[in-house]
Amino acid sequence: MxxxxxxxxxxxxxxxxxxxxxxxxxxxxxxxxxxxxxxxxxxxxxxxxxxxxxxxxxxxxxxxxxxxxxxxxxxxxxxxxxxxxxxxxxxxxxxxxxxxxxxxxxxxxxxxxxxxxxxxxxxxxxxxxxAHYHVEFLRFKELESGILYAEIGPKNNVLTFIVPHFADRLPLENFVIYDEKRDIYAVHPSKMDWYLVVGDEKRNQQERIFSQGEKKYSELFSCFFHTIAIKERASYGRQRNMLPLRYRQYMTEFQENKGSYGS
Incomplete structure (x- = not known):
């Protein structure tokens, strides 16, 4: 047979x-x-x-x-x-x-x-x-052009499941969410419907320059995040359960030393 x-x-x-x-x-x-x-x-x-x-x-x-x-x-x-x-x-x-x-x-x-x-x-x-994790942990940053930009690297192709959440809550904003593992952009123009674009990572990386205001506020947020921590009550095992390590590379509060801002 x-x-x-x-x-x-x-x-x-x-x-x-x-x-x-x-x-x-x-x-x-x-x-x-x-x-x-x-x-x-x-x-x-x-x-x-x-x-x-x-x-x-x-x-x-x-x-x-x-x-x-x-x-x-x-x-x-x-x-x-x-x-x-x-x-x-x-x-x-x-x-x-x-x-x-x-x-x-x-x-x-x-x-x-x-x-x-x-x-x-x-x-x-x-x-x-x-998808739920990414809705919780996704961090937008402001580009020099005023566009809000966020980057993710999910195991599964969840981009289309998380964009509606932000489109509903940020209808007046121009924002982009980039899935670096699949080289796909979700683009949301202000007051319009969002759509997907297959990206050109090498070309678009040159356009990813963050504003000076974004750099200052990111530094302030990272400083605040690390300052309020109580070392004596640290529980790294519980932290990893609540916030898996693979999400942290895309989160502002864990990037204070990466120098990822353009000049």
Whole structure:
């Protein structure tokens, strides 16, 4: 029995297109698998097909998930697909298949005894937690142009989940949030909708000069942060639980000696 592996782009559009193509084959879903990116070692007696992202197919799958399983399930699927884990495509595909076999489709994400549903739940939770951390820990800095700039380096692709929070609270500000690991910018012009831009890190790094006012206030904030600390009550283990180390390199209060300001 031949196994089919649909190789998809690592994006929501790519994986949704793969799910659409999987249903077009009209064969057992147990024989079809979704791969995110090329595999290092190809399997024997397996057929590999590349899926090209398609907007119409993506929209069709998205509408079907919302209609059949509800908006909450759709959001969980989107969060799972933002994960950096390689098995997310297979987990989402088999979760959709599981949902169509259920009598009450709206309870799909409650079916945690199913390993694929449970995996989607895990991936979605991890992504949502990381997005929540970034909402709490993200620090804006003012550029010479007056634009507010922030930088992040998340494990998962959470940029689209955190920008709406700041767009809602800073509607009159021009701000940019940069995901350095994926070289993607979220741009929010004042009084307008935000959008994503694939960046040119080398070129844009030259334009990242912070204002003199930003430098002064950053130094004051760092001084305040370190001055109010009570050394006798320091608990570094608890601090790492509340604020993981990987977030600190992007936070103003931990950058007082980095000299990251332009001249």
């Amino acid at each position: 031949e196994e089919y592996y649909l190789v998809c782009e690592d994006s929501l559009e790519g994986i949704f297109t793969g799910i659409y193509d999987a249903y077009l084959k009209k064969i057992s879903h147990g024989q079809i698998h979704i791969c995110v990116g090329e595999e290092e070692n190809y399997r024997l007696f397996a057929v590999y097909e590349t899926c090209v992202p398609d907007e119409k197919k993506t929209a069709s799958v998205a509408k079907t998930i919302i209609r059949e399983f509800g908006m909450e399930t759709y959001l969980s699927v989107c969060r799972a697909l933002a994960s950096g884990e390689a098995d997310k495509g297979e987990a989402v595909y088999k979760t959709v298949v599981t949902g169509f076999s259920m009598k009450n489709k709206k309870e799909l994400m409650g079916n945690l005894s199913n390993p694929f549903v449970h995996r989607v739940f895990e991936l979605a939770r991890f992504t949502a937690n990381e």
